Each structure stands twice: as structure tokens, then as C-alpha cells.
Amino acid sequence: MGRLGELEPVPRRSTVEIVSAELRAAILYGSLAPGTQLGEAELAARLGISRGPLREAMQRLVQEGLLHSEPHRGLFVVTLDHDDVEDVYRARLAVEREACRLVMARNRGEAVARLTEALEGLVTAARERDRVAMSDADQAFHQVLVSASGSPRLERMAQTLLVETRMCLNALQDTYPEPEELVEEHRRLVDAIADGAEDRLLLLIEEHMIDSVERLRPAP
Amino acid sequence: MGRLGELEPVPRRSTVEIVSAELRAAILYGSLAPGTQLGEAELAARLGISRGPLREAMQRLVQEGLLHSEPHRGLFVVTLDHDDVEDVYRARLAVEREACRLVMARNRGEAVARLTEALEGLVTAARERDRVAMSDADQAFHQVLVSASGSPRLERMAQTLLVETRMCLNALQDTYPEPEELVEEHRRLVDAIADGAEDRLLLLIEEHMIDSVERLRPAP
DNA sequence: GCCGCTACGATTGTCGACAATCTGCCGCAG
DNA sequence: CTGCGGCAGATTGTCGACAATCGTAGCGGC
Numbered sequence: 001m002g003r004l005g006e007l008e009p010v011p012r013r014s015t016v017e018i019v020s021a022e023l024r025a026a027i028l029y030g031s032l033a034p035g036t037q038l039g040e041a042e043l044a045a046r047l048g049i050s051r052g053p054l055r056e057a058m059q060r061l062v063q064e065g066l067l068h069s070e071p072h073r074g075l076f077v078v079t080l081d082h083d084d085v086e087d088v089y090r091a092r093l094a095v096e097r098e099a100c101r102l103v104m105a106r107n108r109g110e111a112v113a114r115l116t117e118a119l120e121g122l123v124t125a126a127r128e129r130d131r132v133a134m135s136d137a138d139q140a141f142h143q144v145l146v147s148a149s150g151s152p153r154l155e156r157m158a159q160t161l162l163v164e165t166r167m168c169l170n171a172l173q174d175t176y177p178e179p180e181e182l183v184e185e186h187r188r189l190v191d192a193i194a195d196g197a198e199d200r201l202l203l204l205i206e207e208h209m210i211d212s213v214e215r216l217r218p219a220p
Numbered sequence: 221m222g223r224l225g226e227l228e229p230v231p232r233r234s235t236v237e238i239v240s241a242e243l244r245a246a247i248l249y250g251s252l253a254p255g256t257q258l259g260e261a262e263l264a265a266r267l268g269i270s271r272g273p274l275r276e277a278m279q280r281l282v283q284e285g286l287l288h289s290e291p292h293r294g295l296f297v298v299t300l301d302h303d304d305v306e307d308v309y310r311a312r313l314a315v316e317r318e319a320c321r322l323v324m325a326r327n328r329g330e331a332v333a334r335l336t337e338a339l340e341g342l343v344t345a346a347r348e349r350d351r352v353a354m355s356d357a358d359q360a361f362h363q364v365l366v367s368a369s370g371s372p373r374l375e376r377m378a379q380t381l382l383v384e385t386r387m388c389l390n391a392l393q394d395t396y397p398e399p400e401e402l403v404e405e406h407r408r409l410v411d412a413i414a415d416g417a418e419d420r421l422l423l424l425i426e427e428h429m430i431d432s433v434e435r436l437r438p439a440p
Numbered sequence: 441g442c443c444g445c446t447a448c449g450a451t452t453g454t455c456g457a458c459a460a461t462c463t464g465c466c467g468c469a470g
Numbered sequence: 471c472t473g474c475g476g477c478a479g480a481t482t483g484t485c486g487a488c489a490a491t492c493g494t495a496g497c498g499g500c
Binding site: 234235236269270271272273291292293 | 483484486490492
């Protein structure tokens, strides 16, 4: 919310926006599994809209890379192979590394505050051994990190990449790090920011990505 | 082309793809100026299609960030202010830096070859003092650089960012670097890759971005 | 004279119907 | 029995028409 009662534009969301967010969430939580074909008629009926707006929303996800289109055949949820997993984390590294640099340069205070809050969510989820909540909190943490950088473009890129990350995790649901380890990795990131230790932070974020992709390696 | 007569999928492009590419190009070359409203009826007529497919194509550009939508009002070409210019180059730095790392790690040979070719195009354009051709060649160079990294996600991000870069240049058409200087900056990049000097390359690419945003600063 | 209300024209948002294309099945010839 | 050709059903692609919303011009009231 805009602080101090500032007048901000009312967030009037168009139908396309709502529907594309809906689809994105469905892909993120795996209720639209990789490889699934999206039948237009059925989906439109389930969403209570006609095919027109639905098709527009789907084109957004195509551009995002979450769907791929085979002309005259249909739209399918992308399936990520191991190379893609690597690629996702590599791209995330590029984005989040720059985000870290920005945060250190111009927004440390607020970042630490918001990240500490996000970290608490992760701690709670870890304590309860709730994998979905942990994924949610993990994603939220990184979203906050990039958001705190104040770069709209990095933020937009990160959003897509985080969805793809979740797809990886869903596909390989078994291998998920020890909750404590995951919490610690994130806590160290917050500490580094709080300490103003940029070099350490950059090393940590790189390690964090390498660890993540490593954990996903032995799977098929 | 796939070498040695390999059988690749025929590049059947859907209408939406063609139209969105068309629009992207129109924005890139400034024939759809920033702030312009895209009247659906008129555009559809000019493209010889109906509003349906056009709207789908436009949603792709919205997701890309090249258009922004005001519900019940219309779609507009984004206008980039100075903060956006900074943001674009910052995001490019993030992407291209990682691309440089990848190129060094696993594709130096091919990269040097393709980049040398791209550099020649830039030299030709510079010799003829053709600003548009120089922009084209500049863009092509960086596209090749990221493409040589072999990372589909970096490549996709870079594509959008390069279009936005062009929008900046179009808006501030007057300030464009000395042709020789521009050529030299790029030649140094190729040399660094050829020499296998990663640290130097990373410094150069960072400088390249800083220089670029600096050149665009004094303008309104 | 200025402000607010109302009616109109224009544009966007949505829908249902039609055309084009693909997939799978069936029949038929070899 | 195998392979080809073609037909039928289903799905995607496209279109034109209708409904909803917005901006504006004009009118009336204060």
C-alpha cells in the first residue's frame, strides 16, 4: 500500500490479466502438469468466459515461455528437461545477482526489513515440515529480494523464472533440501545484506543457485 | 539452417507470431512512437486481419512490457523515461554479463567467429555513417553475443531489452556515439573473448553499458 | 460565468458462429 | 496382412456482431 494515504491508481485488472494469473498459478502449483494440452473449449467453460479472452490470456503465457504453441494443434504446458533446470537457475543467478548489487547500493534498510519478514515465513513453514508452504515462502523470499532492488525489469524477469523454478520442484518433488539447511542459506543472505558485505552476498547467492541445481541433478 | 541436411521441424509460424513480430518491429523502428495508442480497428484493417488475432498478438507485447494496457481505454506504446533507460541497461548488463561468462566457458570458438562477422557489419555501417544501419548492427552484435551463450532464457530476455534499447536511441536520436568509438568498443569485446580473458571481458561489457547510459544522460 | 448532468459517438470487451486444419478410423486395393 | 486413401469428428483459427464502458459536447441550473 502507498504509505501515508497517498493517492495511487486503482488497480483495475482486466479480464486477461486475471485469467493469465489464474493459469500461471495453475501451472505453478502443478494442477496443469507439464505436457498437458490446454483445450480451449473446456478451459473457457471452467473459467466461465468465452474462448476469446482465454486465448488472449494464453498468448501472454506463451510469450512468457510457460506455454508453447503448436499451430493448429494446441497449446501445451512446457516440459522442462535437465538442461532447462540448469538454464533457469543460471538465468536466476544473473537476475538475482544484479538485484543484490542494487539492493546493496541503494535500498539495504528496507530490504533487510522485508527479507526478515519473508524469512520468518520460511522458518514457520520449515518448522511445520510443510513442503508446499516452504516452496511458497522460498519463492516469496526471492521475489522480495528482487522487488527490493527497485528494478521493474529484473522483477518481471524474476517472476517468470520463479514460476519455472516451481515447475522444476514440482516435477522432482522428492528431492527437497533439509528444511534447516534451506532456512540457514536464506538467513545467511539476509545477514550479508544487513552487514553490508557485498562480496560475501554475491558469493552466497551464487552458491545458493549452484546448490539448488545440484540438489535437482540426480533425478531423471 | 540445420547443417548437413538434418531434418528440422518446419518453422510454421502462427498468425499471432507474425503479427506480434510485425508490431515489435514497428515499435523498434519508431514507426509506432512511444505513447501512441493502438486503435484496434484501424490496425487490424491495415494488417488485413480481424481484431481477434490482433488482440492476441498485442497481449504478447503487453507481457513483454512493450505495450501497456489501460482497461477500457486502449493499449499504448510505453514511454521510457530516464529511470527506464537506466533500468534497461542495468538489466542488459545482468543478462549479457552472464552470457559472457557462458560464452567463455563453453563456446568461445563459435562466438568469436559469429561476432567477428557481426562486427564487420558494424564497421561497414560506421564507414557509411548510416545511423540506422549502425543501430541494426549494434543490436545484431549483442543478439549474437547472447545467442552464442546457448541459454534460451537469457536470449529471450535480451531480445526484449534490445528492443527497448532501440526505443531509447530513437527517442534521443541526436546523441549517438562517434562511429569509430562504437566500433572500437565492440572490437575490444571480441578481442577479449578471442584472448580468453574473462575478467577483462566482464569489465569491458560493464563499461560498455555504463558508457551507453552515460551518452543518453544529458538529454531530457 | 461556472459547475454538474445527460445524451451521443467512438472504442474496447465479449461472445457465438463459421471456416480451416488436424487426428484417428474405416474401408479397400495389392 | 499391410499400406494407402479418404472420410468423420473434434479442435483450433478467424470473423463479424452485440454489449459495456469511456470521452466529449451540449444543455440546464445555480
